[in-house]
Each structure stands twice: as structure tokens, then as C-alpha cells.
Amino acid sequence: MSAILVYVEHDGGCVTDLSLQCLSCGRQLADQAGAELHAILLGAEAAGVPLADVIHAAKGEGLEPYTTRPHAKKLEDLVSQLQPLAVLLPSSTIGNDLAPRVAGELGLCVTLHCDAVKPEAEALHCRRLEYDARAHTWFAPMANGCTVATLADGIAESASGDTTGRVESLDAGLDADLLRVLVERREVVQKTVNLKDAKVIIGGGAGVGTKENFSLLQKLAERLGGEIGATRASVDAGWVSAERQIGQTGVVVRPDLYIACGISGAVQHAVGIRDARMIVAINSDPAAPIFKMAHYRIVGDLTVVIPKLLDLLG
Ligand code: FAD
Numbered sequence: 531m532s533a534i535l536v537y538v539e540h541d542g543g544c545v546t547d548l549s550l551q552c553l554s555c556g557r558q559l560a561d562q563a564g565a566e567l568h569a570i571l572l573g574a575e576a577a578g579v580p581l582a583d584v585i586h587a588a589k590g591e592g593l594e595p596y597t598t599r600p601h602a603k604k605l606e607d608l609v610s611q612l613q614p615l616a617v618l619l620p621s622s623t624i625g626n627d628l629a630p631r632v633a634g635e636l637g638l639c640v641t642l643h644c645d646a647v648k649p650e651a652e653a654l655h656c657r658r659l660e661y662d663a664r665a666h667t668w669f670a671p672m673a674n675g676c677t678v679a680t681l682a683d684g685i686a687e688s689a690s691g692d693t694t695g696r697v698e699s700l701d702a703g704l705d706a707d708l709l710r711v712l713v714e715r716r717e718v719v720q721k722t723v724n725l726k727d728a729k730v731i732i733g734g735g736a737g738v739g740t741k742e743n744f745s746l747l748q749k750l751a752e753r754l755g756g757e758i759g760a761t762r763a764s765v766d767a768g769w770v771s772a773e774r775q776i777g778q779t780g781v782v783v784r785p786d787l788y789i790a791c792g793i794s795g796a797v798q799h800a801v802g803i804r805d806a807r808m809i810v811a812i813n814s815d816p817a818a819p820i821f822k823m824a825h826y827r828i829v830g831d832l833t834v835v836i837p838k839l840l841d842l843l844g
Contacts, residue, residue: 532565535614537605539624543574548620550688552681556618557581562649563615570608572601580691590702592709596624599708602631604700609636614676616654621680633678639671640678647679654679663778663798684782684805723757723773730756731785733776736763737792737813737832744769746836747791753843761799777802791832795820
């Protein structure tokens with residue numbers, strides 16, 4: 531039976547959110563193609579890998595923590611054995627390191643940082659943003675065959691649950707010449723903001739005008755039990771920290787409610803909020819593009835509108 535293969539990235543055994551999105555996307559593609567969903571997990575127990583029919587797992591020297599050549603070799607071997615229709619990897623530092631190497635070694639086509647994929651005529655077509663995010667480009671392989679793709683944050687809902695598929699042990703052995711890099715130490719960067727899990731986000735853009743005006747948004751966020759998010763313009767202006775940036779080069783969020791304050795709705799920001807359940811936009815320009823994607827539109831000056839909203843909320 532044909533297969534879709536997902537490379538599952540993990541952090542100390544905990545499968546990353548983007549890998550869970552790859553598993554969801556892989557499941558959909560496998561069902562559409564009548565194929566099995568296979569997953570490869572290196573350097574960890576095969577736990578927390580939902581939706582996959584088969585999980586190929588290996589633990590051993592050189593596989594944890596991640597280094598390029600051992601992981602590339604194991605993935606190449608499995609791709610050669612399975613001959614899958616597609617190999618999906620998270621568009622992370624690791625995924626984007628592995629994908630071109632494996633594709634190059636096996637002579638397969640590769641597309642990085644895809645924000646949409648679709649099966650067509652027994653091949654996987656991949657879309658990504660290009661030219662400073664001014665154009666969406668679709669890529670199709672020149673000949674039918676396996677495509678390697680890394681998938682961007684927001685590609686699908688994160689799969690949840692535990693491993694239910696059949697676990698197959700991979701040979702963990704590696705030739706000594708593949709063990710060339712030693713990970714000396716890893717220092718965890720502490721994050722203070724978790725926009726991904728926030729149910730309510732108040733997003734501030736250049737229209738907020740000053741750092742002081744952000745305190746209005748902060749009050750609204752506190753009243754609604756939410757977090758502050760921002761566009762790149764506000765981050766570049768130094769009004770909020772970079773970890774609050776939403777969009778193509780920030781985080782992709784899925785809150786129940788997103789209130790966009792003084793945000794024009796540029797595509798690079800829109801890709802980060804398109805899965806919000808409800809978008810309310812406050813903008814003084816009635817023709818602002820954000821209104822095209824908003825469920826509720828408030829045309830007005832945010833320094834007037836937000837205090838009124840706060841009054842209404844009591
Ligand atoms: P503007 O586009 O300047 O919009 C400000 C809005 O505020 C306007 O619509 C205006 O009508 C309104 N306004 C003004 N005053 C008021 C007022 N008093 N009350 C109400 N409304 C008011 N951007 C991101 O956000 N995230 C990204 O990840 C990102 N990545 C990028 C990657 C690349 C490669 C590039 C080239 C750009 C990227 N950008 C990103 C930048 C993006 O293109 C836009 O420049 C940015 O999103 C615009 O931010 P903004 O909406 O805050 O500002």
C-alpha cells in the first residue's frame with residue numbers, strides 16, 4: 531500500500547506542535563490518496579504520535595540530541611524502503627535542514643515552508659509565499675513521484691492523542707563517519723508569552739501610535755482575560771517585544787477572539803490570524819484591508835473606541 535511519511539520532531543521526547551500539525555495534514559493526504567500514514571521518530575520513545583498507522587522509531591547514539599547526518603541517513607533509508615508519495619517535515623530549523631539534504635541525496639523534488647499542499651494527479655502540489663510575501667506560488671513536480679515538503683505553522687489543526695499505530699523498530703546503528711558533530715550544550719530560552727494558547731488576543735498595529743497607547747489595549751486584554759499581540763510595525767517601533775509578533779515571521783495564532791486595533795491587514799500579518807474564530811477590527815480607514823477578513827468592523831479612532839468598549843464592559 532502507498533504511504534505518506536511524516537518526520538516527527540520532538541523536544542526531549544515531547545512531539546512539537548508543528549509536527550502534530552504535519553501529522554494532521556499527512557492524515558488528510560493519506561486518506562485522500564487511500565494510503566497509509568507512516569511517521570518516523572528518532573531518539574525518543576514512540577509515544578504521543580497520534581493519527582499515524584505505522585511509527586518507525588529508533589533510539590541510539592547520534593540520534594538524540596538531533597544532529598544532521600544521522601537523522602538524514604535514517605530518513606533516507608526509510609524513504610528508499612517505503613517509496614512514499616510524499617515526505618512531510620515541520621518547517622523548523624531541523625525540518626528545513628533535513629529536507630533539502632534528503633531530497634538532494636535521493637534525487638527528489640523539495641519545497642520549503644509550504645502554507646498549503648494538495649494532491650493532484652498522483653503528485654503533491656505545494657504552495658508557499660514568495661517575493662517578500664507578495665505572491666503565492668504553487669509548485670508541481672516535473673514527473674510524478676515523491677515530493678519532500680516542509681510545512682509552515684498554521685498548515686492544519688494540531689493532532690492530539692497518543693500513539694495508536696503499529697510501532698516498528700528501526701535499526702539504530704550508525705557508521706562512525708556519520709557521527710561528526712557533538713552537541714556541546716543546550717540553553718533553553720525562557721519565553722514569557724504564550725500567544726498560541728491564548729483564547730483572546732488584542733492585536734496592536736502602527737495605528738496605536740505610541741507605546742503609551744498600548745496601555746489601552748492592555749486594559750482591554752486584562753478585562754477580557756487575553757494577551758497582547760502585535761504587528762511587525764509595532765515591534766519595529768519598540769512598543770512591544772518581538773515574542774508578541776503575529777504573522778509570517780511571528781507566531782500563528784488561533785484564538786476564539788482577535789481584536790485588531792490600528793492594523794491594516796497586510797498579508798504577512800493576515801496569515802497569522804486567519805484561523806481566529808472571530809475577528810473584530812477597529813480602524814479609522816473604512817477601506818482598510820483588515821475589514822475584508824473581519825467578522826465585526828468598527829470604523830473609528832481606537833483611542834476613542836477602546837475607552838468606550840471598556841465602559842461598556844464595566
Ligand atoms: P500599517 O500597515 O501602517 O497600518 C496601520 C493601520 O492603522 C492603518 O490601516 C490605519 O488606517 C490604521 N490607523 C491609524 N491610526 C489609527 C487610529 N487612531 N485608530 C484606528 N486605526 C488607525 N507584519 C506582521 O504583522 N507580522 C509579520 O510576521 C510580518 N512579516 C513580514 C515578513 C516580510 C518578509 C515582510 C516584507 C513584511 C512582514 N511584515 C509582517 C510587515 C507587513 O508587511 C506590514 O508592513 C505590517 O503588518 C503592517 O503593520 P500595521 O498593520 O501595524 O501597520
